[in-house]
Amino acid sequence: MSDERRVTISVIKADIGSIAGHHKVHPDTMAAAARVLAEAKRKGTIIDYYVTHVGDDLQLIMTHRKGVDSSDIHGLAWEAFKKAAEVAKELGLYAAGQDLLSDAFSGNVRGLGPGVAEMEIVERRSEPIVVFMADKTEPGAFNLPLFKIFADPFNTAGLVIDPRMHDGFKFEVLDLYEGKYVVLNSPEEMYDLLALIGTPSRYVIKRVYRKSDDEIAAVVSSERLNLIAGRYVGKDDPVAIVRAQSGFPALGEILEPFSFPHLVAGWMRGSHWGPLMPVGLRDAKCTRFDGPPRIIGLGFNITKGRLIGPVDLFDDPAFDETRRLAQQIADYMRRHGPFMPHRLGPEEMEYTTLPQVLEKLKNRFTDAEYYTKYVHVKLRGVVKEAESEAHD
Numbered sequence: 001m002s003d004e005r006r007v008t009i010s011v012i013k014a015d016i017g018s019i020a021g022h023h024k025v026h027p028d029t030m031a032a033a034a035r036v037l038a039e040a041k042r043k044g045t046i047i048d049y050y051v052t053h054v055g056d057d058l059q060l061i062m063t064h065r066k067g068v069d070s071s072d073i074h075g076l077a078w079e080a081f082k083k084a085a086e087v088a089k090e091l092g093l094y095a096a097g098q099d100l101l102s103d104a105f106s107g108n109v110r111g112l113g114p115g116v117a118e119m120e121i122v123e124r125r126s127e128p129i130v131v132f133m134a135d136k137t138e139p140g141a142f143n144l145p146l147f148k149i150f151a152d153p154f155n156t157a158g159l160v161i162d163p164r165m166h167d168g169f170k171f172e173v174l175d176l177y178e179g180k181y182v183v184l185n186s187p188e189e190m191y192d193l194l195a196l197i198g199t200p201s202r203y204v205i206k207r208v209y210r211k212s213d214d215e216i217a218a219v220v221s222s223e224r225l226n227l228i229a230g231r232y233v234g235k236d237d238p239v240a241i242v243r244a245q246s247g248f249p250a251l252g253e254i255l256e257p258f259s260f261p262h263l264v265a266g267w268m269r270g271s272h273w274g275p276l277m278p279v280g281l282r283d284a285k286c287t288r289f290d291g292p293p294r295i296i297g298l299g300f301n302i303t304k305g306r307l308i309g310p311v312d313l314f315d316d317p318a319f320d321e322t323r324r325l326a327q328q329i330a331d332y333m334r335r336h337g338p339f340m341p342h343r344l345g346p347e348e349m350e351y352t353t354l355p356q357v358l359e360k361l362k363n364r365f366t367d368a369e370y371y372t373k374y375v376h377v378k379l380r381g382v383v384k385e386a387e388s389e390a391h392d
């Protein structure tokens with residue numbers, strides 16, 4: 001295959017600080033990052049780039065011929081984030097440099113804080129792709145839509161009626177706790193797949209391949225910041241790249257699952273379930289209760305490595321009802337306040353005061369049997385005495 005058609009798409013993102021809270025990236029920080037990428041394009045390190053944001057996450061979409069995990073490309077992204085973070089610091093933006101967890105870059109941004117989704121492809125005659133970018137949620141948020149896109153015939157008609165997709169797809173699932181991969185075939189192993197990815201905090205779909213020829217179809221960023229930093233440093237805010245058309249799901253089949261604003265973990269303080277709201281770029285910011293979690297979808301064509309586009313795919317009345325439903329779900333969930341299931345379970349909460357509360361109360365907890373026999377009886381006696389005194 002000629003090298004001319006081999007191209008890598010790298011989407012690398014980081015929260016380098018934002019205006020008025022964890023709300024929205026400042027345009028001057030985007031400009032600082034864009035200057036670094038423009039210079040790299042001039043020098044030929046990358047073919048093309050597009051800088052954007054969702055909420056407080058700065059997004060670098062780049063094309064090049066250096067393959068995935070290239071230290072040149074990761075180094076370039078790191079430099080762009082550093083320059084943007086400097087501007088964020090100068091402007092006194094909130095949480096400046098938030099996702100840059102290390103001072104030293106050592107060849108790869110993985111493990112340093114930024115999120116990465118990359119795929120190397122041989123460009124088709126026409127190569128449509130969608131880049132999804134979400135804020136206030138985690139990588140597992142893509143499990144449900146990717147399952148629907150690549151495994152659910154009620155979503156993707158092509159699985160049934162397009163001969164090029166009829167064999168199905170392979171799902172590479174990453175166990176975030178053990179750091180292990182398993183590859184499962186759909187439709188044959190669909191129930192096993194669902195058994196895993198139904199726990200999106202632990203098992204995430206990392207890549208999807210077309211089964212008939214092992215062509216890559218989708219890739220998701222899978223960095224879990226709290227597992228890297230060992231403490232809460234914001235939510236992971238994942239990104240994904242999905243290839244469309246001509247033997248891959250049609251653009252409309254790729255967008256269709258997002259018409260259902262499914263519940264994802266994240267939202268306020270990374271510790272609440274909330275609906276994933278698809279929005280256009282103009283609404284790519286988090287407001288109500290630091291959310292609700294938002295996702296944007298930008299469509300491009302890759303042509304000789306150039307990024308043609310983008311089109312702002314959720315900026316469309318076809319998603320108005322989804323947004324309205326998401327608002328209603330947000331209202332319903334919010335009314336639970338600090339109660340589960342709006343609040344995540346204790347094992348999944350990004351930060352919690354529970355250990356301190358338990359420590360403070362530890363001497364006030366009484367053994368249940370002793371409590372019923374003596375303390376409770378005594379308390380009831382006191383009440384009875386008080387009642388009879390009141391009647392006298």
Ligand SMILES: O=C(COP(=O)(O)O)[C@@H](O)[C@H](O)[C@H](O)COP(=O)(O)O
Pocket residue numbers: 015021022055056095098135136233234235236237266267268269270290
């Ligand atoms: O989850 C959040 C931010 O995540 P993010 O930066 O988008 O990864 C927010 O809800 C914050 O946790 C919340 O605003 C409190 O922030 P701090 O005051 O602790 O910085």
Ligand SMILES: [Mg+2]
Pocket residue numbers: 015018021022023056095098234
């Ligand atoms: Mg932030």
Ligand SMILES: [Mg+2]
Pocket residue numbers: 015022055056057135136234235237
């Ligand atoms: Mg964010």
Ligand SMILES: [Mg+2]
Pocket residue numbers: 015233234235236237
């Ligand atoms: Mg984050």
